[in-house]
Amino acid sequence: VLFLQMGWGDLGAFGEPSKETPNLDQMAAEGMLFLDFYTANPLCSPSRAALLTGRLPIRNGFYTTNAHARNAYTPQNIVGGIPDSEVLLPELLKKAGYTNKIVGKWHLGHRPQFHPLKHGFDEWFGSPNCHFGPYDNKEVPNIPVYRDWEMVGRYYEDFNINRKTGEANLTQIYLQEALDFISRQQASQQPFFLYWAIDATHAPVYASKHFLGTSQRGLYGDAVREIDDSIGKILKHLQKLGISENTFVFFTSDNGAALISAPRQGGSNGRFLCGKQTTFEGGMREPAIAWWPGHIPAGKVSHQLGNVMDLFTTSLSLAGLQPPSDRQIDGIDLLPALLQGQLIDRPIFYYRGNEMMAVRVGLYKAHYWTWSNSWEEYSKGIDFCPGQNVSGVTTHTKEEHTTLPLLFHLGRDPGEKYPISFASTEYQGVMERISNVVQQHQVTMVPGEPQLNVCDKAVMNWSPPGCEKLGKCLKPPESEPTKCIWPH
Amino acid sequence: VLFLQMGWGDLGAFGEPSKETPNLDQMAAEGMLFLDFYTANPLCSPSRAALLTGRLPIRNGFYTTNAHARNAYTPQNIVGGIPDSEVLLPELLKKAGYTNKIVGKWHLGHRPQFHPLKHGFDEWFGSPNCHFGPYDNKEVPNIPVYRDWEMVGRYYEDFNINRKTGEANLTQIYLQEALDFISRQQASQQPFFLYWAIDATHAPVYASKHFLGTSQRGLYGDAVREIDDSIGKILKHLQKLGISENTFVFFTSDNGAALISAPRQGGSNGRFLCGKQTTFEGGMREPAIAWWPGHIPAGKVSHQLGNVMDLFTTSLSLAGLQPPSDRQIDGIDLLPALLQGQLIDRPIFYYRGNEMMAVRVGLYKAHYWTWSNSWEEYSKGIDFCPGQNVSGVTTHTKEEHTTLPLLFHLGRDPGEKYPISFASTEYQGVMERISNVVQQHQVTMVPGEPQLNVCDKAVMNWSPPGCEKLGKCLKPPESEPTKCIWPH
Numbered sequence: 001v002l003f004l005q006m007g008w009g010d011l012g013a014f015g016e017p018s019k020e021t022p023n024l025d026q027m028a029a030e031g032m033l034f035l036d037f038y039t040a041n042p043l044c045s046p047s048r049a050a051l052l053t054g055r056l057p058i059r060n061g062f063y064t065t066n067a068h069a070r071n072a073y074t075p076q077n078i079v080g081g082i083p084d085s086e087v088l089l090p091e092l093l094k095k096a097g098y099t100n101k102i103v104g105k106w107h108l109g110h111r112p113q114f115h116p117l118k119h120g121f122d123e124w125f126g127s128p129n130c131h132f133g134p135y136d137n138k139e140v141p142n143i144p145v146y147r148d149w150e151m152v153g154r155y156y157e158d159f160n161i162n163r164k165t166g167e168a169n170l171t172q173i174y175l176q177e178a179l180d181f182i183s184r185q186q187a188s189q190q191p192f193f194l195y196w197a198i199d200a201t202h203a204p205v206y207a208s209k210h211f212l213g214t215s216q217r218g219l220y221g222d223a224v225r226e227i228d229d230s231i232g233k234i235l236k237h238l239q240k241l242g243i244s245e246n247t248f249v250f251f252t253s254d255n256g257a258a259l260i261s262a263p264r265q266g267g268s269n270g271r272f273l274c275g276k277q278t279t280f281e282g283g284m285r286e287p288a289i290a291w292w293p294g295h296i297p298a299g300k301v302s303h304q305l306g307n308v309m310d311l312f313t314t315s316l317s318l319a320g321l322q323p324p325s326d327r328q329i330d331g332i333d334l335l336p337a338l339l340q341g342q343l344i345d346r347p348i349f350y351y352r353g354n355e356m357m358a359v360r361v362g363l364y365k366a367h368y369w370t371w372s373n374s375w376e377e378y379s380k381g382i383d384f385c386p387g388q389n390v391s392g393v394t395t396h397t398k399e400e401h402t403t404l405p406l407l408f409h410l411g412r413d414p415g416e417k418y419p420i421s422f423a424s425t426e427y428q429g430v431m432e433r434i435s436n437v438v439q440q441h442q443v444t445m446v447p448g449e450p451q452l453n454v455c456d457k458a459v460m461n462w463s464p465p466g467c468e469k470l471g472k473c474l475k476p477p478e479s480e481p482t483k484c485i486w487p488h
Numbered sequence: 489v490l491f492l493q494m495g496w497g498d499l500g501a502f503g504e505p506s507k508e509t510p511n512l513d514q515m516a517a518e519g520m521l522f523l524d525f526y527t528a529n530p531l532c533s534p535s536r537a538a539l540l541t542g543r544l545p546i547r548n549g550f551y552t553t554n555a556h557a558r559n560a561y562t563p564q565n566i567v568g569g570i571p572d573s574e575v576l577l578p579e580l581l582k583k584a585g586y587t588n589k590i591v592g593k594w595h596l597g598h599r600p601q602f603h604p605l606k607h608g609f610d611e612w613f614g615s616p617n618c619h620f621g622p623y624d625n626k627e628v629p630n631i632p633v634y635r636d637w638e639m640v641g642r643y644y645e646d647f648n649i650n651r652k653t654g655e656a657n658l659t660q661i662y663l664q665e666a667l668d669f670i671s672r673q674q675a676s677q678q679p680f681f682l683y684w685a686i687d688a689t690h691a692p693v694y695a696s697k698h699f700l701g702t703s704q705r706g707l708y709g710d711a712v713r714e715i716d717d718s719i720g721k722i723l724k725h726l727q728k729l730g731i732s733e734n735t736f737v738f739f740t741s742d743n744g745a746a747l748i749s750a751p752r753q754g755g756s757n758g759r760f761l762c763g764k765q766t767t768f769e770g771g772m773r774e775p776a777i778a779w780w781p782g783h784i785p786a787g788k789v790s791h792q793l794g795n796v797m798d799l800f801t802t803s804l805s806l807a808g809l810q811p812p813s814d815r816q817i818d819g820i821d822l823l824p825a826l827l828q829g830q831l832i833d834r835p836i837f838y839y840r841g842n843e844m845m846a847v848r849v850g851l852y853k854a855h856y857w858t859w860s861n862s863w864e865e866y867s868k869g870i871d872f873c874p875g876q877n878v879s880g881v882t883t884h885t886k887e888e889h890t891t892l893p894l895l896f897h898l899g900r901d902p903g904e905k906y907p908i909s910f911a912s913t914e915y916q917g918v919m920e921r922i923s924n925v926v927q928q929h930q931v932t933m934v935p936g937e938p939q940l941n942v943c944d945k946a947v948m949n950w951s952p953p954g955c956e957k958l959g960k961c962l963k964p965p966e967s968e969p970t971k972c973i974w975p976h
Contacts, residue, residue, distance in 0.1 A: 012789075015503015015758055017523050017902050019789050035505050216791075216851060216899030263900040270503050270759050273875070301500075301507050303704075363704060387761070387905035389877040411704030412751040414505050417875035 001195050001250050001311055002231060003051065004104075005044070005202045007257025009270025010224055011287050016268065018216035020225055023232030027251065028289045030298050032338060037288035037306040038348050038360075039255055040330070042277050044130070045073035045107045045452075047254040047308055048197070052088045052108070052119075054312030054323060054331035058351055060086050061451040062108075069355035069369060069398065070486035071277050072452035074107055076129055076140060076460040079481060080451030081109015082119060087324050089312050090120030093193050096319040099185060102126060103177045104197035109451070111459055117149060121195075124148055125177045128461065131155045131199055134163070141461050141474050150466025157472075161206045166219040168206035174198045175230040179237050186241045193315065196234070200227060203258065203265040218264055235291065245294040248318055250311055252288040256281075259386050273416040274385035274394060277488055278372055279350035279357035280416055281365075283384075296338050304337035305348050305360065314338075328444070347437045353486070354447065358405075359438055365416070366405035366434045371398040373488040382488070390417050407431060455484035489683050489738050489799055490719060491539065492592075493532070493690045495745025497758025498712055499775050504756065506704035508713055511720030515739065516777045518786050520826060525776035525794040526836050526848075527743055528818070530765050532618070533561035533595045533940075535742040535796055536685070540576045540596070540607075542800030542811060542819035546839055548574050549936040550596075557843035557857060557886065558974035559765050560940035562595055564617055564628060564948040567969060568939030569597015570607060575812050577800050578608030581681050584807045587673060590614060591665045592685035597939070599947055605637060609683075612636055613665045616949065619643045619687055622651070629949050629962050638954025645960075649694045654707040656694035662686045663718040667725050674729045681803065684722070688715060691746065691753040706752055723779065733782040736806055738799055740776040744769075747874050761904040762873035762882060765976060766860055767838035767845035768904055769853075771872075784826050792825035793836050793848065802826075816932070835925050841974070842935065846893075847926055853904070854893035854922045859886040861976040870976070878905050895919060943972035 012019035013028045040050030046057035053060045061083050064072035074081065082088070090100035101123040106116050110128035117124060127143045134156035135142050144151035145159050153159055161168040178196050185192040200206050200223040207222035211229070215221025231251065238244040257267035259275035259282070269275050269282035276283055288306060290296055309331030313323050317333045330349075336342040350358035358367045372384050375396045385394045392399075393406065393416060407420040407427055420427050458479035467473035500507035501516045528538030534545035541548045549571050552560035562569065570576070578588035589611040594604050598616035605612060615631045622644035623630050632639035633647050641647055649656040666684050673680035688694050688711040695710035699717070703709025719739065726732040745755035747763035747770070757763050757770035764771055776794060778784055797819030801811050805821045818837075824830035838846035846855045860872050863884045873882045880887075881894065881904060895908040895915055908915050946967035955961035 009503060009759055013503075015497065015501075017759070018791075018899055019521075019523055033507075035507055218897070218900040221899070263897075263906055268759060268902075271497055271505075271756060303506070387878040387903060388875060390875040409706070409751075411506055411709070412706040414756075415875060418751055 001051070002252070003048070003195065003197045004199070004227065004253055005255060005258065005267075006224065006253045006287060007267035007269040007275065007282070008272055008285050008287050009268035010257065014287055015270055018221065020215055020217070020221060021228040023228045023235070024251065024289065027231065027235060027291050030293060031289055031291035032296050032300045032302050034288035034290065034302050034304065034306050036303050037252060037286050038284050039253065039286050039308050041351060042255050042279060042283035043071045043073050044254050048107045049082060050330075051308040051311055052090070053086050054089070054309045054329045055086075055327070056309070056330050056349065056351060058354060058445070058447050059328060059330070061448040063351070063353045063450055064452040064484065064486055065354055065450045066453050066483050066486060068353070069357065069371060070353040071488055072353060072484065072486045074109055074129060074452070076110065076143070077455040077457050078109065078452060078484065079111070079454040079456050079459055081111060081114030083449070083451065084113070088120045089315055090193055092120070092316060092321055093319055094120055096191070096321055098191045098193050098319065099123075100193040100195070101181045102195045102197060103174050103181070105130070105199045106197070110461055112465070115149070123181065126174070126197065127155065127199070130202060131161070131204065137474055144461050144464045146464070151464040151470070151472070152466065153470065154472060161204060163204060165212065166204070166206050166222070167209055167212055169208045170206065171198055171200045171223070171226045171230055172208050175233060178234055182234070182237055183241065186243050191319070198227065201267060203261040205265045220263065220265060220267060224267070245292075247292070248315070249291040250289070251291075252308060253286040254308070256283040256285065260382060260384060262386065271415050273388060273390065274372060277384045279352050279367075280385075280394070281410070281414065284350055290338055292338070300341065302337055302341070304334065304343055305346055306334060306337070307331065307348060310334045328446070347441070349441065354450070356438070356442070359434060360410070361434050361437050363409055363411040364430050364434065365408045365410055366431065367393075368402050368405050368438070369398065369400055370395045370406065372396060377487055393417075393419065405431065405434070453484060454481050456481040489539070490740070491536070491683065491685045492687070492715065492741055493743060493746065493755075494712065494741045494775060495755035495757040495763065495770070496760055496773050496775050497756035498745065502775055503758055506709065508703055508705070508709060509716040511716045511723070512739065512777065515719065515723060515779050518781060519777055519779035520784050520788045520790050522776035522778065522790050522792065522794050524791050525740060525774050526772050527741065527774050527796050529839060530743050530767060530771035531559045531561050532742050536595045537570060538818075539796040539799055540578070541574050542577070542797045542817045543574075543815070544797070544818050544837065544839060546842060546933070546935050547816060547818070549939040551839070551841045551938050552940040552972065552974055553842055553938045554941050554971050554974060556841070557845065557859065558841040559976055560841060560972065560974045562597055562617060562940070564598065564631070565943040565945050566597065566940060566972065567599070567942040567944050567947055569599055569602030571937070571939065572601070576608045577803055578681055580608070580804060580809055581807055582608055584679070584809055586679045586681050586807065587611075588681040588683070589669045590683045590685060591662050591669070593618070593687045594685070598949055600953070603637070611669065614662070614685065615643065615687075618690060619649070619692065625962055632949050632952040634952070639952040639958065639960070640954070641958065642960060649692060651692065653700065654692070654694050654710070655697055655700055657696045658694065659686055659688045659711070659714045659718055660696050663721060666722055670722070670725055670729065674731050679807070686715065689755060691749040693753045708751065708753060708755060712755070733780075735780070736803070737779040738776070739779075740796060741774040742796070744771040744773065748870060748872060750874065759903050761876060761878065762860060765872045767840050767855075768873075768882070769898070769902065772838055778826055780826070788829065790825055790829070792822065792831055793834055794822060794825070795819065795836060798822045816934070835929070837929065842938070844926070844930070847922060848898070849922045849925050851897055851899040852918050852922065853896045853898055854919065855881075856890045856893050856926070857886065857888055858883045858894065860884060865975055881905075881907065893919065893922070941972060942969050944969040
């Protein structure tokens with residue numbers, strides 16, 4: 001699974017006008033392009049938790065109840081993380097003999113009990129949080145980079161990103177980690193699960209020297225080119241080792257492009273409305289490509305409504321395993337869509353924190369709540385919909401539409417610009433169908449214990465395991481747990 | 489040349505999310521996709537005049553001086569049309585033995601002296617104006633359909649469009665006209681020029697029964713599917729006749745999608761700003777595909793800045809002819825780009841009526857004037873940028889920036905959302921280069937006599953040639969020439 005922050009519109013195959021992703025476009029030409037694929041949340045941590053548990057963040061605990069409908073994630077001062085009660089994909093795959101590696105950003109909690117090797121992974125090379133910084137190590141430490149159980153350095157110190165030029169060789173390191181792991185598994189004839197969760201397209205965006213200045217799109221495009229190149233190398237490596245027909249590869253993203261960072265540090269959601277942090281299409285519809293030569297027919301396009309949570313269930317199915325039966329799993333098995341071109345009827349739910357904001361059924365999407373962000377935030381220049389303004393839709397007051405949802409037809413109107421008239425027969429007929437789906441979803445919903453409520457500066461990455469050997473331990477401040485503030 | 493009203497974002501190959509254009513996508517896979525191709529004007533008539541003359545509308549007369557920077561075209565009451573002094577592509581091709589046919593909308597004037605067969609075409613099947621209507625034949629007659637010199641019926645009467653269902657078999661008729669012409673030319677071994685200028689995606693949008701209801705995108709999408717299917721049939725016909733390697737085929741559009749008619753009657757410009765009638769990218773950047781098996785390498789992408797006027801010069805080049813040397817020609821010969829993948833440096837000018845609104849040089853675009861439409865029009869609900877609002881850019885007052893143009897980098901920012909800071913060194917350096925280009929353009933500009941200034945109800949299609957035989961002559965009102973009113 002290749003998982004990173006890119007927008008629907010960042011790939012040539014999805015209409016990016018500079019068309020600089022030849023390897024991903026080739027992957028699509030050899031595999032299946034999903035045009036209606038979603039993430040489980042418009043933000044990184046919750047969607048990653050959803051990918052690995054097959055469950056909506058409101059079930060697996062990756063949300064907050066500190067305020068209504070707020071986006072929350074796992075910054076350094078978060079106290080929570082992935083609960084032990086959750087069963088992760090690598091834990092299950094292990095039972096079928098798989099070796100599991102995560103390369104890149106974990107993001108499911110950085111405190112010891114949340115370590116990926118405690119949750120099914122056998123190997124890890126990467127960081128626990130976003131690579132913001134550089135920090136001064138007084139107020140906030142720089143993010144560590146782990147190899148397996150211990151840190152091997154920190155971003156900006158041992159793994160530098162030149163903040164002026166954007167130069168960093170991290171994607172090359174992450175690529176090498178992937179290739180080496182694949183080679184070792186092939187040599188030992190072991191089945192494997194590789195979760196390649198790199199972060200070059202997440203602000204602060206970076207690229208290695210060879211790629212700097214090569215894109216029409218500036219630094220962000222340079223990062224995309226390097227990732228595209230790396231994915232080409234991973235696929236070619238599988239082919240060279242003769243295991244491409246035994247390896248299912250899926251490329252997608254954890255959230256829509258961060259338009260607030262665009263154009264220099266953020267990507268594009270094409271024609272879709274708004275971006276990361278919102279439950280409009282730009283926030284949650286993702287580029288997605290499945291590749292499995294000899295099994296998935298080449299050059300096909302699927303309109304199956306898909307979700308990152310499906311990768312949990314589909315991967316289990318590929319390994320001959322069943323998903324846990326003691327809990328609600330939201331992901332479905334996509335194999336019938338992948339192998340036989342079937343279309344499985346299922347809804348897509350758009351959550352923001354503890355609130356179901358919208359639902360998609362077929363080509364229709366109903367918004368039960370609309371909110372981009374508050375006027376207060378917006379007036380500070382924080383804009384999740386730059387250049388876009390759909391009256392009554394991209395609202396800066398949180399607006400409830402639960403009795404009369406705003407309805408869009410995403411075929412005619414993928415940009416969510418033309419709400420369907422409440423008085424139309426189309427509205428009446430469709431909403432009856434959607435209401436049933438939503439009611440069934442809501443009456444059976446049992447939210448998990450929220451993990452993203454409490455923050456504490458003392459839990460930051462001051463002294464990760466292994467820091468002593470490197471002389472990189474920092475002294476944490478006094479513990480002072482507080483309610484985290486989630487402004488949007 | 490295949491020429492019609494579709495937006496950049498209407499094709500699967502350009503990221504349309506329902507991906508319903510398999511034939512055009514296949515045409516791109518077998519040919520060359522132009523990602524930076526433009527029309528000469530954000531409106532139908534002027535861009536068609538530019539295509540056939542290789543000259544900007546301000547030179548060939550397809551503009552108005554009734555007011556500053558106004559869009560004008562050839563409705564039924566227009567007095568003007570293509571001047572005899574202009575030399576059209578078919579006139580020149582005739583000298584090299586070509587037989588020329590136009591199928592569909594002419595739009596260069598409907599009065600006798602402007603008839604396409606008086607300007608180089610040998611055959612015509614189609615209409616002289618847009619197929620608005622149905623009219624009552626009292627205030628306004630229905631548009632005639634001509635075969636060659638004479639009318640054979642009228643839209644809504646003899647060539648019906650069901651205004652309720654959108655059903656019409658016109659695209660099928662136009663397809664048959666194209667196929668028959670090609671067959672005849674192949675049989676007689678004559679070189680030919682076919683200008684297939686159909687109108688199904690122009691409001692009122694229509695599709696034939698077989699295609700109605702087949703698209704995710706509603707009636708507009710049905711029309712696109714039928715056109716896509718027709719283009720597939722034309723290309724296959726060329727292959728079947730064994731002349732595909734001798735036939736250069738180019739697909740593009742006369743203006744950006746008419747967002748004012750979207751989503752049911754208008755297409756999509758993808759991520760580009762605004763649509764038809766504007767000089768933002770959405771108004772003038774067009775989908776474009778060149779196809780010539782055995783000559784143009786398959787599956788290539790070109791970033792050559794292209795323009796519909798280039799089809800004039802390129803077609804002449806293919807026929808071994810020179811463009812006229814007694815006048816300024818704006819189109820360039822694209823063969824080096826098509827055959828050798830060269831990139832020719834040239835600017836793109838964005839005109840609205842008599843004003844140069846913007847210019848593109850390399851990846852930079854400078855707006856010298858900004859205007860979407862007036863507050864007065866906008867307050868009536870006429871919106872050329874629905875759901876889009878870029879502060880200081882999509883202005884409803886006409887704003888002059890000639891001393892300090894608004895500058896955008898279309899690689900980083902194809903949506904024209906982030907003007908480059910006036911104070912930056914990037915701005916200074918780029919504007920110096922652009923200013924030189926603009927100065928050179930403007931000092932040598934000699935505008936032609938404007939053709940779109942005078943309107944008169946008496947000149948409408950009351951009694952086209954051939955109406956007597958059909959009993960379809962209508963009595964024109966008294967002649968009362970007035971200045972045409974062009975509101976935007």
